[in-house]
Amino acid sequence: MIVALADLDYFFAQVEEIMNPSLKGKPLAVCVFSGRTKDSGAIATSNYEARKLGIKSGMPIIMAKKIAPDTIFLPMRKDLYKQVSSRVMKILENFSDRIEVASIDEAYLDITKKVKSYSDIMELGKKIKEEVKMREGLTITVGIAPNKVFAKIMADMSKPDGLGILRDNDVNNFINSLDIGKVPGIGKVLEDRLREIGINYLGDVLKVDFLTIKNKIGKAKANYLLSLANNSYDEPVRPRISKHKGRYVTLSKNTRNIEIILPFLKKAIDEAYNKIDGLPKSIAVVTIMNDLDIISREKSFPYGIDREKALQESLLLLKKILEDDNRQVRRVGVRLGKIYKSSTLDKYF
The missing domain is CATH 3.40.1170.60 (MutS, DNA mismatch repair protein, domain I)
Structure with missing residues (x-):
């Protein structure tokens, strides 16, 4: 890939x-x-x-x-930024038949079938930059690598207006020299916990017993780091189709106090439920931190959940976010997904 x-x-x-x-x-x-x-x-x-x-x-x-x-x-x-973003994403679609819009200003492209050599990769990266610059006047940084996470890191390292390419034969050196704090999804709290057990670089993950890592940062994050460290991470580029309803509210002040955040979370849930016709089978809590970084946690269910259940589960997800990150929360919101419309007797009469 x-x-x-x-x-x-x-x-x-x-x-x-x-x-x-x-x-x-x-x-x-x-x-x-x-x-x-x-x-x-x-x-x-x-x-x-x-x-x-x-x-x-x-x-x-x-x-x-x-x-x-x-x-x-x-x-x-x-509204202006959304319009420009939409036009840029249309340009990017010309370079791949699989594009995942990650945010208003970034997108992943699966270019596996578009390139056969390093020179092809270099040429495609240059063309992306040239096309966006010519048609929209915007500079764009492109990171290219064997997986989504490494591609993001290469882009971050190449800003601004750069093109960063991670070759296959450079992956091992890249892994061994990558500071653990530079890995996407590893916040300051998790970074500190990893350093406590001797993990300062991504490659160090392979030198520490997996059970030790799991006990320190949880199974999901431990598996994530292990897959990156042994270069087996293969999450595909997924075109996203919006099938959710969300609502976000700004807190009266930045805080980590759950008792202060809870009424705002409940308000977001109530307003989100008022916008849907049915019950969601998934819920995500989204927090915008004091530095505008966005963190979310999501849970899916085999059945649609009502407001009361949504509030209970959202509280648990919020606690998980605060456990994994030591920053203050500025805004909080919920996303309701996989909305299931229950049949009612009305349709039969």
Whole structure:
């Protein structure tokens, strides 16, 4: 399998620069205003000029304004970004018959059948970048590797406007030299736990007893790391079809206190259930952390679940998120999936 991750550089801010070329070269930050106060909210993304001044994604707006008051702070324009994203995804579809849209600014492409050699891979990566730049004016970073996780890491290492390719014969060295904290899905809490048992690099996973790792970070994460370390990870690129309903709410303040989060979680569940006709067979709790990173946990059921059951299960999923991550929660939400419409007597009369 050969996978490419196409990741648009500082997407929201870059779109604003294209819409208003006079912004180019000036420090610029796109903000998510929470509405609590005039300057409450966080930085969604910033261009590289603003980053040089110390502005980072997830930083409170009020703090960013103190650090770099001459920065241009713009509100997020979701509809505009969605339109641009949709056009970019259409471009990417020309390079693969299997594309998985991972977020508004990144997508995985299965290019296994499109390339036969390293030169083919290099050429395809360049064409993706050239096509997006020519048609939308956007720079995009492309990471290419034998699996989705390694492709994402290669993209992260190649930003901005880069092309990173992990060759098959370089995989072992890559695994042995990859800092465990750089592995997607390994937050600070899990990173610290792994370092406690001598795992500082991905390759170290193969040097530690699996049971020790499982007891430290849980079976699912242990299996995930093992599959990466022995290069057997093979999650396919899955085209996603949206079949879920979701609802998200902003907390009154950033917190890790479950008692404070619970009423907001219940509100999200109630509003999500009000939007569906039937019962969901899967539920996911989604948290947007204080730095705007998104973490989710999901559970499926053999039957549709009602609101009360959804709240019980959501609370357990929320606790799991907080156990695995030590950051504060800014927003919380739920996604209801596999919605099952029960038959009623009305259809027979």
